[in-house]
Amino acid sequence: MKILVAVKRVIDYNVQIRVKEDGSGVVTDNVKMSTNPPDDNAVEEAVKIKESGKAKEIIAVTVGEEKAQETVRKALAVGADRGILVKAPCTIEPLAVAKILQKIVEKEKPDLVFMGKQAIDDDCNQTGQMLAAILNWPQATFASKIDVKENVLEVTREVDEGLETIEVKIPSIVTCDLRLNEPRYASLPNIMKAKKKPLEQIDASELGIDIKPRIEQIKVEEPPKRKAGIKVSSVEELVQKLKNEAKVI
Amino acid sequence: MKSKAKVVIVGGGVVGVSALYHLAKKGWSDVVLVERKELTSGSTWHAAGLLPLFNMSYSVGQLHKYAVDLYKTLEEETGKNVGFSVVSNIRLASTKDRMDEYHQYAGVAQTIGVDVKFLTPDQVKEIWPLCNTSDLVGAIQHPEDGYIQPADLTQALATGARNRGAEIYRNTNVVGIKQIKNGWVVETDKGSIECEHVMSCSGNFARQTGKMVGLEIPVIPVEHQYIVTEPHPEIQKRKKEGLPEMGVLRDSDSRWYMREEAGGLILGPYEDGAPCCYVDGPSKDSEYELFQEDLDRLAPHIEGAIHRVPAFGEVGVKKVYNGAICYTPDGNPIVGPAWGLKNFWINEGHSFGITAAGGAGWQLAEWIVDGEPTIDMLGVEPRRYGDYCSKSYLKEKNEEAYRNVFIIHYPDEEREAARPLRTAPCYDRMKKLGAVFGQKFGWERPNFFCYRWHGTKRRLVF
Ligand SMILES: Cc1cc2nc3c(=O)[nH]c(=O)nc-3n(C[C@H](O)[C@H](O)[C@H](O)COP(=O)(O)OP(=O)(O)OC[C@H]3O[C@@H](n4cnc5c(N)ncnc54)[C@H](O)[C@@H]3O)c2cc1C
Ligand SMILES: Cc1cc2nc3c(=O)[nH]c(=O)nc-3n(C[C@H](O)[C@H](O)[C@H](O)COP(=O)(O)OP(=O)(O)OC[C@H]3O[C@@H](n4cnc5c(N)ncnc54)[C@H](O)[C@@H]3O)c2cc1C
Numbered sequence: 137m138k139i140l141v142a143v144k145r146v147i148d149y150n151v152q153i154r155v156k157e158d159g160s161g162v163v164t165d166n167v168k169m170s171t172n173p174p175d176d177n178a179v180e181e182a183v184k185i186k187e188s189g190k191a192k193e194i195i196a197v198t199v200g201e202e203k204a205q206e207t208v209r210k211a212l213a214v215g216a217d218r219g220i221l222v223k224a225p226c227t228i229e230p231l232a233v234a235k236i237l238q239k240i241v242e243k244e245k246p247d248l249v250f251m252g253k254q255a256i257d258d259d260c261n262q263t264g265q266m267l268a269a270i271l272n273w274p275q276a277t278f279a280s281k282i283d284v285k286e287n288v289l290e291v292t293r294e295v296d297e298g299l300e301t302i303e304v305k306i307p308s309i310v311t312c313d314l315r316l317n318e319p320r321y322a323s324l325p326n327i328m329k330a331k332k333k334p335l336e337q338i339d340a341s342e343l344g345i346d347i348k349p350r351i352e353q354i355k356v357e358e359p360p361k362r363k364a365g366i367k368v369s370s371v372e373e374l375v376q377k378l379k380n381e382a383k384v385i
Numbered sequence: 386m387k388s389k390a391k392v393v394i395v396g397g398g399v400v401g402v403s404a405l406y407h408l409a410k411k412g413w414s415d416v417v418l419v420e421r422k423e424l425t426s427g428s429t430w431h432a433a434g435l436l437p438l439f440n441m442s443y444s445v446g447q448l449h450k451y452a453v454d455l456y457k458t459l460e461e462e463t464g465k466n467v468g469f470s471v472v473s474n475i476r477l478a479s480t481k482d483r484m485d486e487y488h489q490y491a492g493v494a495q496t497i498g499v500d501v502k503f504l505t506p507d508q509v510k511e512i513w514p515l516c517n518t519s520d521l522v523g524a525i526q527h528p529e530d531g532y533i534q535p536a537d538l539t540q541a542l543a544t545g546a547r548n549r550g551a552e553i554y555r556n557t558n559v560v561g562i563k564q565i566k567n568g569w570v571v572e573t574d575k576g577s578i579e580c581e582h583v584m585s586c587s588g589n590f591a592r593q594t595g596k597m598v599g600l601e602i603p604v605i606p607v608e609h610q611y612i613v614t615e616p617h618p619e620i621q622k623r624k625k626e627g628l629p630e631m632g633v634l635r636d637s638d639s640r641w642y643m644r645e646e647a648g649g650l651i652l653g654p655y656e657d658g659a660p661c662c663y664v665d666g667p668s669k670d671s672e673y674e675l676f677q678e679d680l681d682r683l684a685p686h687i688e689g690a691i692h693r694v695p696a697f698g699e700v701g702v703k704k705v706y707n708g709a710i711c712y713t714p715d716g717n718p719i720v721g722p723a724w725g726l727k728n729f730w731i732n733e734g735h736s737f738g739i740t741a742a743g744g745a746g747w748q749l750a751e752w753i754v755d756g757e758p759t760i761d762m763l764g765v766e767p768r769r770y771g772d773y774c775s776k777s778y779l780k781e782k783n784e785e786a787y788r789n790v791f792i793i794h795y796p797d798e799e800r801e802a803a804r805p806l807r808t809a810p811c812y813d814r815m816k817k818l819g820a821v822f823g824q825k826f827g828w829e830r831p832n833f834f835c836y837r838w839h840g841t842k843r844r845l846v847f
Contacts, residue, residue, distance in 0.1 A: 148675075150675070151675070152672065152673060154668070154670050166662070167676075168675045168676055168677050169677055321614075321615050321701025321702050321703050322701055323698055323699060323700060323701050323702065324612075324680075324691065324697070324698050324702060325691065325698045327680060327702065328684065328687070328688075331681075
């Protein structure tokens, strides 16, 4: 079995996001970037399946700028076998990413595509679903547990009401939740070795698809600043304020 | 906010807060500190917290020694734990030249009263069983140093200062500093404060603060990274058995420091090619900022570290910190009176600021209150710099200072980067005569003549 894992480079979750002065987006220059956290879970799950002997090859793919290959290298360092960087401008919408991934799927013919449930930068939660639709494959979203069986996957999904267990036929698309597993850290020798693993570069413009944005972004604004707190002098005052002013108890 | 004070300190990193503490301790309670964001939100919060006593400079060495002694007393005084782990610090030597450097240093240490022990490779192995000692010549150990929690240290110093009447204004930005008769007016976005003295402790903003009063403060930070690993079973086992921490390890010849952190290890290399950052100052919203890591740059040092401590390569990398660390052309901080401006004090350019903060604050308080410092401050004297330190000069020089942190410091060391900067009309003639130059205040001056090399390509710089 062959598993394709899609990984995205996003602003690190610890960074305090700053909006550009002209409201055209957020500041990314000189800002620490890293792999979208649920994508780490997707990679980890693929590696675990390979370690259990149920998969032969893991391919990590990213769509983005030249620098996005750092994200692929990170996947290679924890166990992916080879990588693909599809070079494209950094603002690329889920539909375009899904179309690009469709081309990669057609070329690589994986049995499974693992992705993050959503990216923490634009919070779209669309790419996996769109890819499933374009490929006409079954999808299992928000996976918190995956069991590989004969020709099917048993996937536990995190839904509002609790946990839902479904079965999907292989090939299929799985989008991963943060509670799926505990991603491992790469050791330094493995990080160094990952530099020698193959990483193919493809230009998105060579794929013959339309990746033009469909959404027009009007303005990016910072959320209102949190007001300074006050000090209360006693527990009674706190309780009184929570009751009468905040009306939460 | 007060409208009048004796001293206004600009910047609430560990350096500024320590200066405030020491002024208050010296009896000047009418002192204030202004911080544009939160205390420690500049470079202080992400520091590795090491307190190295080792320093070839008499001035810096004494500042560090004072700080290590002071930090041990802060919890008792302020009730705040500063997380000081006195675990000792071992510096390794793989060559005889390095060992000679340590012997020379031991003279400095003895003069200023710092305890240094010489260790054999076997003794190193006893203390640091995970260290490969087969190719070592020897080592020195500072039993008294270790590491501290930089943010907790800053908060303890702030408590000590407030307890003595000093005031701290957070989320207040200094936007201008004007000289008036008998003093200064510090303008902030929340009002002005009239004062007798101003002290600049603004870290990565040093050049911006300097510009407010027409000073070229020669500070541009450089990127510095350290790697934190996940726990290693061997270290966890030691902990369970109740064995002491192995302490800080410095491999001078491979140019890194290492220590235990939460059952894992921290590695901080001083590599070639670390670039300057914030060349035109941090952005106005900058706080708690980290940069993209670059492990490629660190590769030779990582290999060196795995050779020295194989366990380091056996566990995963949990996090890489890449942050701004201030540098000056010679690598020493700038502590003392500004050139040409009365009662303006500079406390900037700290690359080991957690360690130097204690001593720098102490001496500036002496200097401001009593009129002179009590130790020889020549090595950190601001007046070794001046307007000759252009931005392009600083970029080259400060990157050089960073990559030279672990070179062998020979006596009368002269460094090559960004030279010649200023030359006298006779420079070319002197050079033809075989002059070997040194640099003072930006000027090239013959240190000696070496006519045997005259005409050959070989360059001699001492
Ligand atoms: C990765 C890393 C590891 C390090 N490890 C160590 C270590 O192990 N040991 C060690 O000794 N040192 C270490 N350092 C260095 C240490 O972090 C610094 O030397 C130290 O924090 C400097 O303190 P500071 O107070 O001068 O600067 P900062 O902490 O940057 O404080 C300056 C403050 O001034 C404020 N400010 C600036 N301009 C204005 C203005 N106009 N108005 C109001 N406020 C202003 C800023 O907001 C900031 O809070 C490390 C550095 C890095 C990057
Ligand atoms: C008692 C006494 C003892 C001293 N002992 C020493 C000592 O042991 N060692 C020491 O270094 N200083 C010593 N000095 C200081 C030294 O004499 C002066 O710094 C030096 O002579 C300056 O020369 P000047 O005043 O003529 O300089 P200026 O008037 O500035 O010099 C005139 C011109 O000479 C050129 N020039 C001067 N010096 C150099 C140079 N080194 N290289 C290239 N060009 C140069 C400059 O281009 C300049 O244009 C001593 C001074 C005194 C009073």
